[in-house]
Amino acid sequence: MAPTGQEGKQEERTIVISGPSGSGKSTIINKKLFGEFPDKFGFGVSHTTRSPRAGESPGESYHYITRDEFEKMIADGGFIEHAQFGGNYYGTSYATVDDIARQGKRCILDIEMEGVKQIAKSHLKAKFLFLSPPSPEVLEQRLRGRQTDSEEAIQKRLTQAVREMEFARSGEAPHEKIVVNDDLDRAYEEVKEFCLSP
Numbered sequence: 372m373a374p375t376g377q378e379g380k381q382e383e384r385t386i387v388i389s390g391p392s393g394s395g396k397s398t399i400i401n402k403k404l405f406g407e408f409p410d411k412f413g414f415g416v417s418h419t420t421r422s423p424r425a426g427e428s429p430g431e432s433y434h435y436i437t438r439d440e441f442e443k444m445i446a447d448g449g450f451i452e453h454a455q456f457g458g459n460y461y462g463t464s465y466a467t468v469d470d471i472a473r474q475g476k477r478c479i480l481d482i483e484m485e486g487v488k489q490i491a492k493s494h495l496k497a498k499f500l501f502l503s504p505p506s507p508e509v510l511e512q513r514l515r516g517r518q519t520d521s522e523e524a525i526q527k528r529l530t531q532a533v534r535e536m537e538f539a540r541s542g543e544a545p546h547e548k549i550v551v552n553d554d555l556d557r558a559y560e561e562v563k564e565f566c567l568s569p
């Protein structure tokens with residue numbers, strides 16, 4: 372039977388973008404995708420127990436909550452994924468994702484590797500894209516070029532990047548697509564196509 376258009380809108384799968392620090396997630400998602408489609412997509416803001424840094428705004432960079440509040444949300448099953456880094460909790464709540472869907476927008480999440488594994492096992496309907504730097508050498512140049520990280524932070528990010536790149540290419544990873552961010556405009560076109568398709 373031909374579709375009538377009255378079947379009810381199929382809920383769009385949440386888009387989960389992952390990739391090493393410095394692979395270009397902020398550049399491609401925040402600047403380019405949200406720049407071109409300000410109303411179509413909504414960014415799933417994480418919760419954290421860490422304190423806001425200068426220049427960060429609550430509800431935009433993170434939702435800032437206390438450890439007690441975070442632990443209560445864990446106990447209530449409020450998180451799709453959560454983890455601890457550097458003594459602080461970080462997580463993505465079901466409520467955040469639901470709010471974006473209610474606004475009629477497609478949710479985009481920027482999630483690190485352990486979170487990706489948890490989402491893949493959760494009830495969230497999601498599709499996964501991995502944004503890869505062309506090589507660890509180019510990643511190192513870009514991390515140095517953006518001048519936001521100490522030498523120690525750069526070395527840590529590089530070690531973690533190699534792990535993530537190996538995971539993304541392993542059979543264990545849930546990624547439907549790997550985009551190599553060599554040429555920015557080309558990489559953006561690939562990410563955009565992924566985000567616009569069901």
Ligand SMILES: Nc1ncnc2c1ncn2[C@@H]1O[C@H](COP(=O)(O)OP(=O)(O)OP(=O)(O)O)[C@@H](O)[C@H]1O
Nearest residue numbers: 391392393394395396397398513517552553554555
């Ligand atoms: N295709 C590209 N060619 C050259 N430089 C790029 C390209 N894509 C991104 N960059 C630069 O690489 C640096 C890292 O990019 P960006 O900050 O977007 O990474 P990120 O994945 O969001 O990192 P983090 O997870 O640490 O926030 C930036 O200085 C950005 O301008």
